[in-house]
Amino acid sequence: MERRSCGVRHVCTVTLLLISVCPLCCRASWMWLGVTSAGVSEQLGCANLPLSHRQRELCRKKPFLLPSIQNGARLAIAECQSQFRNERWNCSTSEDPSVFGYQLTSGTKETAFIYAVMAAGLVHAVTRSCSLGNLTECGCDARLQGGGSSAEGWHWGGCSDHIQYGTWFSRRFIDSAVKNMSTTRGGYTLLTMNQHNSEAGRQAIDRTMSTDCRCHGVSGSCAVKTCWRTMAAFERVGVYLKERYEHSVQVSDRSRRKTRKKDQRRLHVDKHQLIFFNKSPNYCLEDRRRGVAGTRGRRCNRTSTGPDGCNLLCCGRGYNTHVVRDVQHCECKFVWCCFVHCRRCESMNDMHTCK
Missing domain, CATH: 3.30.2460.20 (Wnt (Wingless and Int-1), C-terminal domain)
Structure with missing residues (x-):
């Protein structure tokens, strides 16, 4: 598995200088936070990180969320590389500030997975910080407290993961970046695809949640159960998204397509499916222009x-x-x-x- 980061000092220096002088050049992305150290991101601060204008404003208003943003990026990249470790495309990263290079704008199935897993990673990391009490703006999800089934001897309690806050922040943070990302496809259709796949990633957190319960009673009996909702381990989310990747749906570019109306009516894309425009290259041979490492x-x-x-x-x-x-x-x-x-x-x- 090829994974490059700022492990070499001179590469780090050049990368940081590039980002400090021109944060948005070279298609710089917030995903870069997932391949750099926490000390570097703290040293640069919100103003000099590879963020869009809206992301920097949000970072300034909520600097306490920066560690969660970085943890989410790391979690997502690590899981992407785990899920694709045996594939021709093994989710390799580069020292380029965009991290994924060509794959970030290629409109392929791999692009779809990247956006989905990154959005899911951010939801997971922010929500986990909420549940652990590390953030003042959120905590456990108290909406279920007091409910349950007295007839069946259980009630809602404990600390249910507050994915609503994590989902809200992920939408606010990531979708604002997508709107400012330059593409080679005229903007709107690729924008819609990326937003759709990011939302599918967020929904993956909700769809993989489980209900955990703890028994209470005399001598270990289970007279009453306290139950709460908890997120799945991110490995389970990765497996779920890999399955969505395998069954992703190819859609047409609306600025070019000439399909018949009956073909358009036949295509139904569920909000939980991943979508893509272009067929993937075979990833067999190295193609530096496209950032393909090849399998040699x-x-x-x-x-x-x-x-x-x-x-x-x-x-x-x-x-x-x-x-x-x-x-x-x-x-x-x-x-x-x-x-x-x-x-x-x-x-x-x-x-x-x-x-």
Whole structure:
């Protein structure tokens, strides 16, 4: 998996200088916060971060939300790379301030997933901060308090996650950025697509929530249950969005399409579906102009028939086999007193990489 960030000092210096002088050039995006350290973002402050004008104003008004914004970006990028780790496109990032480069404006299924997972990550991070009591503007969702079913012996209580606040902030923060993003598709139709997919990502948080309960009673009995609503782990949200990605719907660019009216009537896009304009490239060969890393050198599974299999991942080019030595601690025993004694076990394994 290729993941580049500001790990090299001179790259960091150039990137920060670029953002400080011209925050919106090079299609800079708030997603950059997900690949940089918290110290850097705090040092730059709201005025010099790669934010749109509306985002900077919102950041100035609510600076206490900056850590949640950064956590949301990190959460989303990490989950994107986890879900696509075995795919030809493995959600690689670059040192470019836009983070995803061409994929951010390509109008493909990958663009759809990026916008959905980033919006979901922001909802999740802000909502989690609310539930933990880290923010003064929000807390637990108290709307359900006092309700429930007395006949069935349970009632709402505890701390239900307040996703309404997180969803509101995600809409306010992300949609304002999309309106200021320059595109190669004339603006409006790509704008609508990105907003639709961002909203689908937010709805994914709601659709994956669960009801948790705790029993109360004498001697461990469950005479009464207290229940609350809680967000799923973000890994579950990632799985849900990956499924939406696999079943995403291609729509036409309204500025160009010449489809018949009956074809237009047949197309129904649910608000929970991801939509895209353009077919994805095959991601097999490196294309620097499009920010495609290619699959050369990627590790593959010779026996797998899935996307991580050498045939699919290497695009039929074949693969190289290397023998690697793996050294691990084994047969560990506790010795009185007080340390653990282990043997060093070596094994020779085959590693396959795409040609």
